[in-house]
Amino acid sequence: MQKDRTPKEWRLDFRSGTVRPTTGIAGGYAQANLLIVTGEYALDFASFCQRNPKPCPVLEMGSVGDPYTKLVADCADIRTDIPGYWVYCDGVLVDRVRDIESIWNDDLVWFLLGCSFGFEEALMANGVPVRHIQNKLNCPMYISNIDCLPSGPFCGKMVVSMRAIPGSLVARATVVTSRYSLSHGAPIWIGDPDGLGIEDLSSPDFGDAPVIEAGDVPVFWACGVTAQQVASNAKLPFSIGHAPGHMFITDIPNEQLALGRI
Amino acid sequence: MQKDRTPKEWRLDFRSGTVRPTTGIAGGYAQANLLIVTGEYALDFASFCQRNPKPCPVLEMGSVGDPYTKLVADCADIRTDIPGYWVYCDGVLVDRVRDIESIWNDDLVWFLLGCSFGFEEALMANGVPVRHIQNKLNCPMYISNIDCLPSGPFCGKMVVSMRAIPGSLVARATVVTSRYSLSHGAPIWIGDPDGLGIEDLSSPDFGDAPVIEAGDVPVFWACGVTAQQVASNAKLPFSIGHAPGHMFITDIPNEQLALGRI
Numbered sequence: 001m002q003k004d005r006t007p008k009e010w011r012l013d014f015r016s017g018t019v020r021p022t023t024g025i026a027g028g029y030a031q032a033n034l035l036i037v038t039g040e041y042a043l044d045f046a047s048f049c050q051r052n053p054k055p056c057p058v059l060e061m062g063s064v065g066d067p068y069t070k071l072v073a074d075c076a077d078i079r080t081d082i083p084g085y086w087v088y089c090d091g092v093l094v095d096r097v098r099d100i101e102s103i104w105n106d107d108l109v110w111f112l113l114g115c116s117f118g119f120e121e122a123l124m125a126n127g128v129p130v131r132h133i134q135n136k137l138n139c140p141m142y143i144s145n146i147d148c149l150p151s152g153p154f155c156g157k158m159v160v161s162m163r164a165i166p167g168s169l170v171a172r173a174t175v176v177t178s179r180y181s182l183s184h185g186a187p188i189w190i191g192d193p194d195g196l197g198i199e200d201l202s203s204p205d206f207g208d209a210p211v212i213e214a215g216d217v218p219v220f221w222a223c224g225v226t227a228q229q230v231a232s233n234a235k236l237p238f239s240i241g242h243a244p245g246h247m248f249i250t251d252i253p254n255e256q257l258a259l260g261r262i
Numbered sequence: 263m264q265k266d267r268t269p270k271e272w273r274l275d276f277r278s279g280t281v282r283p284t285t286g287i288a289g290g291y292a293q294a295n296l297l298i299v300t301g302e303y304a305l306d307f308a309s310f311c312q313r314n315p316k317p318c319p320v321l322e323m324g325s326v327g328d329p330y331t332k333l334v335a336d337c338a339d340i341r342t343d344i345p346g347y348w349v350y351c352d353g354v355l356v357d358r359v360r361d362i363e364s365i366w367n368d369d370l371v372w373f374l375l376g377c378s379f380g381f382e383e384a385l386m387a388n389g390v391p392v393r394h395i396q397n398k399l400n401c402p403m404y405i406s407n408i409d410c411l412p413s414g415p416f417c418g419k420m421v422v423s424m425r426a427i428p429g430s431l432v433a434r435a436t437v438v439t440s441r442y443s444l445s446h447g448a449p450i451w452i453g454d455p456d457g458l459g460i461e462d463l464s465s466p467d468f469g470d471a472p473v474i475e476a477g478d479v480p481v482f483w484a485c486g487v488t489a490q491q492v493a494s495n496a497k498l499p500f501s502i503g504h505a506p507g508h509m510f511i512t513d514i515p516n517e518q519l520a521l522g523r524i
Contacts, residue, residue: 042305043326063305
């Protein structure tokens with residue numbers, strides 16, 4: 001197994017061309033989802049995130065045309081420091097690339113949104129089993145019946161992730177994750193999937209089928225995939241996201257994110 | 263003393279022309295600072311708030327040209343439902359009006375930012391004395407030496423508010439206010455004012471001189487006046503704020519704001 005590196009070392013590795021998922025690397029540091037939109041849609045998307053902070057917690061947003069981070073990392077280059085990018089036209093995936101230097105332009109605005117890796121680390125540190133990690137699977141995700149609050153062209157249902165938690169630990173899982181408001185925070189629903197309009201828990205819309213043990217309760221959190229879904233619904237002429245699982249690795253320790261201030 | 267009313271009753275009262283400060287009314291409900299900018303500057307100001315969440319916690323922001331609230335109140339009219347507005351040209355105060363219907367236009371974007379009234383209520387409920395309230399004074403505020411993270415034309419020093427707290431209660435004050443991240447959250451500095459570049463605690467830049475009792479420690483929080491200061495520094499061609507002390511009264515209980523999600 002490759003020795004772990006600092007977030008900066010990983011980002012420079014990606015900048016030099018390495019392509020690999022970021023799951024399980026740079027332990028202890030927050031990772032982030034990427035969405036890049038054109039200036040025309042940036043204010044509406046910023047407002048969408050403000051109105052829907054559970055699925056879309058903004059860790060940092062760029063100024064128009066500026067590709068460099070200032071808060072989550074000192075001068076990381078958003079065009080090269082992520083190990084994979086997906087490019088969309090009219091909401092449809094048209095290209096998968098390892099950097100976006102050649103397609104970057106002065107009208108683009110990037111957003112980095114918190115992801116669930118941080119609170120999963122905290123769950124395990126607090127003795128709460130995370131079934132999909134134990135079984136080396138992807139987390140199951142579902143399109144719920146919860147309407148996001150719309151903003152301009154951005155609208156749609158909230159995507160939720162599900163973790164099956166032993167009944168005795170549901171309270172602990174709730175309290176622990178509530179500390180990580182920039183990593184989706186506390187659950188948005190606990191118990192019967194019907195309440196979220198989910199008919200068949202064994203058939204998620206994204207990720208792998210769940211592993212559920214006797215005595216487990218399904219617990220649902222808001223999910224960052226919501227951002228990609230509403231961007232796709234909006235059929236933006238041009239947008240860019242990270243390749244699934246290929247996230248931006250920040251210099252921010254997850255514990256610092258728990259303080260709600262980066 | 264006038265009987266207290268619901269937030270909506272107060273807003274309708276202001277809409278019909280009543281002008282009065284909102285200090286001490288609609289108890290238990292969050293109040294908010296207002297800043298309105300033109301579309302050209304809205305994304306940069308949204309980004310400024312994202313980068314400086316302690317002084318500028320966004321409770322809600324409007325879409326371009328839309329004067330109605332959706333989150334903090336059901337369809338309040340930002341043009342009429344605040345009991346006083348100040349109008350600025352090139353960063354200079356040019357008018358004080360009781361509504362802005364006649365100067366509203368389709369290019370304006372409003373921001374409502376959390377204020378400290380909520381955490382002061384929580385401090386008192388937890389047995390921490392708030393000296394300026396006990397003495398019916400305004401809270402002392404200072405321009406600190408902390409640089410805000412800039413965004414476009416928005417930059418400047420952070421304004422801080424000070425409350426003198428008995429040494430035995432400083433820890434309690436810190437923990438209690440840390441729960442209210444949308445109401446400026448935990449202190450940004452505890453103790454020696456020199457550390458913030460404040461030379462004379464008895465001469466605040468805004469508000470009244472502090473009342474400090476034996477054994478008190480000066481405790482400093484980020485302050486929403488920062489937003490007005492950076493907007494003034496930016497010399498925006500046109501902007502509007504609330505009249506000092508004449509805030510927007512939301513339908514959100516302060517306790518709900520403590521959950522970080524509105």
